[in-house]
Amino acid sequence: MSNSFTNQVLAQMELWQNATKYQKKVYILPKHLDEKVARLHLKRIGVDLTVLTQQQADYLRVPVAGPYKPEHYRY
Known part of the structure; x- marks a missing residue:
């Protein structure tokens, strides 16, 4: 519910x-x-996210800071 509110x-x-x-x-x-x-929510519950290296981002063809999925992608 807090994710929805934050959205x-x-x-x-x-x-x-x-x-x-x-x-x-x-x-x-x-x-x-x-x-x-x-x-924001993962940080709040104590989850440490790793950050992509430039090499990983280049391979995936995404920015290092995201977004990682195209706009049309639905979770």
């Missing part, structure tokens, strides 16, 4: 900070915000 708060912050970027319609939460929520 909603980050979405509201995104809309507030970038209001001109969005029209009045339904949007899916961007992957970078979804992954930020995951990092």
Whole structure:
């Protein structure tokens, strides 16, 4: 439940900070915000995430800091 609430708060912050970027319609939460929520919650429960090396990121063709999945990917 706290993940859902955090998703909603980050979405509201995104809309507030970038209001001109969005029209009045339904949007899916961007992957970078979804992954930020995951990092925040994992940190809170004591999970240490490893960070990709540049070599790993290049191999996977993703940025070192993410997002790691394309926008169309649904978990």
